[in-house]
Amino acid sequence: MKRLFSFSFLVFSFLAGAALTQDGPLKIEITDGVIEPLSFAVPVFEAENPAAREIASEISSIVVADLTSSGLFREIPKNRFIAQRKTFEEPVRFPDWRAVNAQALVTAAVKTNGSGQLTVKFRIFDIFSGVQLGKGTQLSGSTGAARRMAHQVADQVYKRITGEGAYFDSRIVFVSESGPKDKRLKRLAIMDSDGEKMKFLTGNDNIVLAPRISSDGKKVLYTSWETGFPQIYLLDVETGRRKRVNTPGNDVAFSPRFSPDNKRIVFSYERRGNIDIYLMELSSLRSARLTSSPFIDTAPSFSPDGRKIVFESDRSGAQQLYTLPVSGGTPKRISFGNGRYGTPVWSPRGDLIAFTKQSNGRFGIGVMRIDGTEERLLSASFLDESPTWSPNGRVIMFSRQTRGPSGAPSIYSVDITGRNLRPLNLRAPASDPSWGPVLP
Amino acid sequence: MSIGTYISVTMHASMVGWLLLNGNFESTPREISVTEVSLVSAEMFDIALNNTPPEVEASIETAVAQPPVEEIAPKLSIKPDAPVMDREQPVMVSPQDDKTPPQISEQPEPLEDLVVILPSELISPTVSPTSPDVLEISLKPKPRQSNRITSKTVAPSEPEVDIGDFTRDAVSPQEMLSSEKKPQTATAPEASTSEIITEAEKPSKLPRVAVLAPEQSVRPKRRSIKIKLDKEQPKQTEQTIDPLAAALNEALTGSTNESESEASTESQKTVIEALAPGTIRGMQLAISPCWNLGASSSAALSTTVVVGMELSIEGKPLASSIYLVGYEGGDDASAQRAFETAQRAINDCGAKGFELPADKYSAWKKVEITFNPERMRVR
Amino acid sequence: MRSIYLNVAILFMLVACSDSEGGFGNGSLGADGYQGSGFGQDDVTSSTFFKESIGDHVLFKVDEYTLNEAAKTALNVQANWLIDNPGFVIIIEGHADERGTREYNLALGFRRAQSVQEYLVARGVSGLRLKTRSYGKERPVEICSVERCYGKNRRAVTILASGSS
Numbered sequence: 001m002k003r004l005f006s007f008s009f010l011v012f013s014f015l016a017g018a019a020l021t022q023d024g025p026l027k028i029e030i031t032d033g034v035i036e037p038l039s040f041a042v043p044v045f046e047a048e049n050p051a052a053r054e055i056a057s058e059i060s061s062i063v064v065a066d067l068t069s070s071g072l073f074r075e076i077p078k079n080r081f082i083a084q085r086k087t088f089e090e091p092v093r094f095p096d097w098r099a100v101n102a103q104a105l106v107t108a109a110v111k112t113n114g115s116g117q118l119t120v121k122f123r124i125f126d127i128f129s130g131v132q133l134g135k136g137t138q139l140s141g142s143t144g145a146a147r148r149m150a151h152q153v154a155d156q157v158y159k160r161i162t163g164e165g166a167y168f169d170s171r172i173v174f175v176s177e178s179g180p181k182d183k184r185l186k187r188l189a190i191m192d193s194d195g196e197k198m199k200f201l202t203g204n205d206n207i208v209l210a211p212r213i214s215s216d217g218k219k220v221l222y223t224s225w226e227t228g229f230p231q232i233y234l235l236d237v238e239t240g241r242r243k244r245v246n247t248p249g250n251d252v253a254f255s256p257r258f259s260p261d262n263k264r265i266v267f268s269y270e271r272r273g274n275i276d277i278y279l280m281e282l283s284s285l286r287s288a289r290l291t292s293s294p295f296i297d298t299a300p301s302f303s304p305d306g307r308k309i310v311f312e313s314d315r316s317g318a319q320q321l322y323t324l325p326v327s328g329g330t331p332k333r334i335s336f337g338n339g340r341y342g343t344p345v346w347s348p349r350g351d352l353i354a355f356t357k358q359s360n361g362r363f364g365i366g367v368m369r370i371d372g373t374e375e376r377l378l379s380a381s382f383l384d385e386s387p388t389w390s391p392n393g394r395v396i397m398f399s400r401q402t403r404g405p406s407g408a409p410s411i412y413s414v415d416i417t418g419r420n421l422r423p424l425n426l427r428a429p430a431s432d433p434s435w436g437p438v439l440p
Numbered sequence: 441m442s443i444g445t446y447i448s449v450t451m452h453a454s455m456v457g458w459l460l461l462n463g464n465f466e467s468t469p470r471e472i473s474v475t476e477v478s479l480v481s482a483e484m485f486d487i488a489l490n491n492t493p494p495e496v497e498a499s500i501e502t503a504v505a506q507p508p509v510e511e512i513a514p515k516l517s518i519k520p521d522a523p524v525m526d527r528e529q530p531v532m533v534s535p536q537d538d539k540t541p542p543q544i545s546e547q548p549e550p551l552e553d554l555v556v557i558l559p560s561e562l563i564s565p566t567v568s569p570t571s572p573d574v575l576e577i578s579l580k581p582k583p584r585q586s587n588r589i590t591s592k593t594v595a596p597s598e599p600e601v602d603i604g605d606f607t608r609d610a611v612s613p614q615e616m617l618s619s620e621k622k623p624q625t626a627t628a629p630e631a632s633t634s635e636i637i638t639e640a641e642k643p644s645k646l647p648r649v650a651v652l653a654p655e656q657s658v659r660p661k662r663r664s665i666k667i668k669l670d671k672e673q674p675k676q677t678e679q680t681i682d683p684l685a686a687a688l689n690e691a692l693t694g695s696t697n698e699s700e701s702e703a704s705t706e707s708q709k710t711v712i713e714a715l716a717p718g719t720i721r722g723m724q725l726a727i728s729p730c731w732n733l734g735a736s737s738s739a740a741l742s743t744t745v746v747v748g749m750e751l752s753i754e755g756k757p758l759a760s761s762i763y764l765v766g767y768e769g770g771d772d773a774s775a776q777r778a779f780e781t782a783q784r785a786i787n788d789c790g791a792k793g794f795e796l797p798a799d800k801y802s803a804w805k806k807v808e809i810t811f812n813p814e815r816m817r818v819r
Numbered sequence: 820m821r822s823i824y825l826n827v828a829i830l831f832m833l834v835a836c837s838d839s840e841g842g843f844g845n846g847s848l849g850a851d852g853y854q855g856s857g858f859g860q861d862d863v864t865s866s867t868f869f870k871e872s873i874g875d876h877v878l879f880k881v882d883e884y885t886l887n888e889a890a891k892t893a894l895n896v897q898a899n900w901l902i903d904n905p906g907f908v909i910i911i912e913g914h915a916d917e918r919g920t921r922e923y924n925l926a927l928g929f930r931r932a933q934s935v936q937e938y939l940v941a942r943g944v945s946g947l948r949l950k951t952r953s954y955g956k957e958r959p960v961e962i963c964s965v966e967r968c969y970g971k972n973r974r975a976v977t978i979l980a981s982g983s984s
Contacts, residue, residue: 028720028809030809033728034730034734036732037735038735126780126783128788161735161780163739163740164738182959210922223925229950252953255922268922270926296923298925318882343921385920386921404964405962405964
């Protein structure tokens with residue numbers, strides 16, 4: 001009996017061991033998926049008081065438009081909804097949203113009071129997992145800030161689901177153009193990231209070019225022919241006041257850019273046909289020469305850490321891109337493809353450089369790693385140029401000009417994956433966009 | 441066959457025989473909770489059917505891995521007479537109180553009580569010997585499994601269906617052997633891209649990843665995950681499983697013939713290995729269409745996540761059991777986003793249950809899926 | 820004596836006309852939009868005359884700022900006139916066609932203007948009278964989008980401004 005017992009015990013433990021091994025999880029690897037915009041539903045925002053109805057509707061439209069414009073989201077049309085939500089607080093009927101294939105749901109309520117105060121609260125839900133994402137959030141401000149609050153709601157939804165940084169609540173400085181092609185009138189302007197609320201910053205008496213907004217969104221550097229010769233100007237967005245940046249000998253300068261801390265600028269300085277890149281401290285106006293070659297060095301751009309610049313130079317015979325430490329050194333060429341490379345812009349993430357590439361008679365916007373590898377073209381047309389990065393480094397805006405006597409520029413954007421190339425619907429020709437930061 | 445294997449076989453056989461005689465293998469009456477249908481709205485019934493978990497607390501955003509979830513819903517629901525009776529209608533908790541940013545706590549009430557007991561919770565995690573069919577299973581990977589692109593079209597909702605699908609062909613050992621080879625080689629190229637392990641491993645080879653998950657804190661660790669596992673595994677598993685299966689086979693068919701048990705051992709070997717690649721491929725094909733990276737950040741597209749979960753006997757993922765085992769590349773934030781994308785894929789394509797053989801439930805009750813977006817990144 | 824000199828100059832220009840590049844321009848405007856009124860035959864010292872008879876611009880090849888033979892020939896004529904008419908301040912204005920990025924074309928315009936300036940100085944025009952500027956691709960003279968127009972836009976214009984040197 002004892003023998004049987006111990007025998008069984010041995011067997012049992014062996015068996016138990018075998019059973020254990022069978023309980024190890026099944027392992028599977030998934031390497032293939034799909035790339036589609038994430039479907040989302042935005043039911044009518046509840047208006048907590050009747051007067052808020054219109055503003056609630058407006059905010060809701062902006063949220064939908066922002067998310068859709070990113071190319072990463074796709075709206076489920078309201079007429080497909082099964083659940084009809086009347087209030088913000090009512091529970092979410094997940095199966096109803098699942099049934100219309102909404103992967104995400106945004107509910108919101110809007111309230112105004114008599115003294116121009118506006119409150120927006122919203123929640124985000126993951127339908128397939130049947131949970132709320134994060135906490136509900138409430139924004140408040142004045143009714144005048146309704147568009148901004150809408151952009152902020154869109155930013156929160158976008159951030160929470162994708163993991164990218166925000167970018168909808170931002171503004172873009174650009175050049176608004178009018179008149180015939182040989183006598184263009186140009187003036188600086190600023191608008192919201194969706195093209196709304198456009199406001200002029202200068203008159204159109206002088207040609208203005210290639211504005212660059214500071215990292216705090218408060219100032220703009222640009223080139224203007226106000227004196228009859230290209231010079232650098234600094235403009236205050238709030239007041240519209242501008243002043244010329246005096247360069248050494250008051251000689252011609254153009255193509256100015258801010259450093260990330262806005263304390264210094266880099267620009268191209270022309271002297272006797274020599275065009276080199278200079279660095280200048282704005283407070284003291286002291287400048288240092290960064291390149292000295294008999295060739296054209298222009299269109300510089302700071303790295304986000306402020307330590308390097310990337311610029312274009314034709315020193316190799318045709319326009320190519322070079323990086324250079326601001327502290328000095330030898331420019332290092334990073335572009336090697338077949339064609340000419342110009343207007344380099346360093347991504348705010350620091351990992352990529354966007355540029356304009358010309359080859360075979362076509363222009364396109366591209367990106368490459370900061371060492372020049374993994375070059376990819378994101379657009380191509382008769383004339384695409386002047387890329388600028390969104391604050392989260394995910395989207396690039398640029399100028400596209402059509403050909404011919406009636407050719408006119410407009411602003412386009414494209415996702416960094418190359419998807420979602422789309423125009424910004426503006427009422428007038430526009431060029432040279434410069435994307436400002438997410439507003440504080 | 442070595443002397444060790446022989447001893448092992450004998451001991452297993454005697455053990456199982458003893459258990460059988462004692463009646464341990466009879467199915468126990470299952471405790472099923474009864475939901476008062478009349479008091480449950482249509483939406484909630486759907487939720488119960490789809491096994492939607494209750495809304496978890498707001499902290500879901502910060503709680504990356506969800507092993508603690510095991511303490512919440514599923515365990516709670518094991519008490520059959522618990523919340524079901526009390527909460528009959530969706531109840532709003534403190535709906536009027538908050539004037540400040542709304543909290544999530546108002547939401548969960550209506551749904552918490554609906555994670556009813558799943559029969560699978562009560563099944564003991566051993567191979568169910570209820571049907572002899574288990575042991576005589578067609579070796580060919582089911583064409584149905586390999587052709588399935590989306591799980592939506594197939595919905596075996598009862599375990600019985602799965603079992604019944606397997607034919608009871610008496611296949612000769614030789615045939616088994618040769619057909620064993622075929623599935624193996626045929627799927628080898630596939631396996632080269634997706635590292636697959638068969639269901640069981642030797643205890644010493646239990647992947648650290650799986651074991652660590654429940655013990656670690658909820659935060660995902662940035663560490664290199666051993667995704668690639670040695671191909672030797674299948675061979676080694678033969679030694680451990682086969683004796684058991686062989687013993688079962690022997691016990692059930694009453695055969696004690698050594699040569700026959702040897703043949704059965706071989707057949708068990710082939711059964712388990714042949715089953716895995718087709719089944720696994722089916723699950724990959726089922727999940728892929730729902731794994732949507734279209735709204736993923738660039739960082740998340742560089743993050744590989746390993747997601748663990750439990751499946752019910754119907755092959756449905758228990759949403760509350762889905763947790764982040766670990767990740768590679770990216771950072772905590774991108775891992776969390778990648779995890780959510782994976783979670784959506786699992787919940788979406790798994791809603792109707794994956795096609796998995798119920799008789800092998802213990803082999804796939806726990807699953808770990810590695811979501812590797814490398815091929816999906818912009819080239 | 821002067822008229823003979825002038826006639827010879829005109830003959831030169833007509834010869835140069837056969838070379839499509841770098842040669843005679845039909846009184847094209849500089850970017851400052853100066854409009855001449857009439858041929859100004861009466862006043863060979865006027866800027867109008869300079870613009871319409873002497874020719875005030877030279878053309879360039881794509882992406883280039885070096886002067887070809889036709890350009891040099893034209894500049895020789897310019898130089899002589901400028902030396903003979905020292906009362907003008909001279910602005911050499913460079914331009915580019917639209918097939919380039921904005922700031923690079925601005926720079927290119929400067930290089931072209933510089934080439935002209937250096938040449939004129941070498942031909943005896945006082946450097947003190949000369950300034951350069953560029954409009955890049957902002958002020959084309961021809962607005963079609965084919966080479967026929969592009970060729971005319973790639974130019975350096977010699978603009979006269981009266982005043983002390």
